[in-house]
Amino acid sequence: MAETTVNGSERVALITGVTGQDGSYLCELLLKKGYKVHGIVRRTSNVQRLRLEHLRTMPEVYGKSFFLHYGDLSDATTLRRIIHLARPDEIYHLAGQSHVGLSFEIPESTCEEIAMATLRLLEICRDQPHPIHFYHASTSEIFGFVKESPQTEETPFRPSSPYGCAKAFATDMGRVYRAGYNLFVCNGILYNHESPRRGENFVTRKISRQVARIKLGMADKLTLGNVHGRRDWGHAQDYVEAMWLMLQHPTPDDYIVATGKSHSVMDFVEAAFAVVGLPWEKHLEFDRSIERPIEPARLLGDAGKIERVIGWKPKRTFEMLATEMVEADLADLADLRS
Ligand code: NAP
Ligand code: F7E
DSSP states (O other): OOOSEETTEEOEEEEETTTSHHHHHHHHHHHHTTOEEEEEEOOOSOOOOTTTHHHHTOTTTBTTTEEEEEOOTTOHHHHHHHHHHHOOSEEEEOOSOOOHHHHTTSHHHHHIIIIIHHHHHHHHHHHOSSOOEEEEEEEGGGTOSOSSSSBOTTSOOOOOSHHHHHHHHHHHHHHHHHHHHOOEEEEEEEOOEEOTTSOTTSHHHHHHHHHHHHHTTSOOOEEESOOOOEEOOEEHHHHHHHHHHHHHSSSOOOEEEOOSOOEEHHHHHHHHHHHHTOOGGGTEEEOGGGSOSOOOOOOOBOOHHHHHHTOOOOOSOHHHHHHHHHHHHHHHHHHHHO
16 A cells, blocks of 8 residues: 655645545545545535535544635636645546536537646646646547547547547646656546446436336336447446556556446446346337437447556446446435435
């Protein structure tokens, strides 16, 4: 296990996107490792942050080793101030509009939040007097119209969505700042990763939630778009471990984080219905308006480099993931009803 102190003092991490799926798991992981964790949250009309409530309401944690700051990716002055105050050893930059389908509807704000905000943060890091290890949340979507499968760190970027274009820009900027200014920047090129904390508008969680509703008699139909798309699906808790490991390595680099196994959306539907013992044929329906203008080709990752260099490997399987998600939704809905 890597040291969690520098020169005898506690390590400090800053997470953008701390309220998201990955941010919340990463926050728990770093607190467990003894870090002081600062998170940036944006102002919303609802002050409850569901994925963090358990930490925010722990008096021995909140305000002692875990701190939240208001900030927005568009607000460079505030970002600079937070970084100056927190003096992080490590920054995990996870924030941004993360829905590929939606990026076709709101391309400008998607690019602004993903591409320009990453550049903004890199510029702030460049000005800091102390060295910062910077993690950038890149994605398999940079490969889009792939020419080879599986993809490696050497596969050319050919994004097929506004989201993918913005992430490709941010990933390249990370490389430029690493080479040009000697900044410690790692691009984690992560393939789809899911969990019970996944947003409900991503396909796996939409499926697990609706399958649980159907099982409990609260719904009858699951409506999806294209179920033939294939993805390399892993578990978010395995993937946040990879983010941390990258920043502990002596030299910064880019790494693919994936399982190397390909499944279709339909495979996930079948696995989820199998958990509750119901026939999917009776409940599944299609809505063409959910389909996207373009789908990426076969996204499948070769995570050989991170296994060789850092020793990371996924622990959870596709079947474990589907089971955990459906069971968590069943338990959650049962709680809500009681
Ligand atoms: P997520 O659940 O959608 O979380 C996104 C986070 O970004 C939330 O905390 C959100 O805050 C915050 N955010 C969005 N716009 C912001 C803004 N303008 N200012 C400040 N904060 C903002 O995403 P995730 O699944 O955890 O993914 C984390 C990162 O990894 C994202 O950058 C995503 O694009 C990337 N990624 C994800 C996957 C995956 O399969 N999950 C794969 C590859 C890469 P609110 O809570 O206020 O909305
Ligand atoms: O779609 C199809 C859809 O939205 C997966 C993000 O975390 O991973 C994620 O992006 C597939 C696509 O994930 C519905 O057309 C069918 O083929 O769950 P998704 P995504 O687009 O792969 C990458 C790596 C990221 O970086 C992103 O941040 O499922 N699909 N029917 C549907 N998708 C949704 N959302 N909803 C449907 O009803």
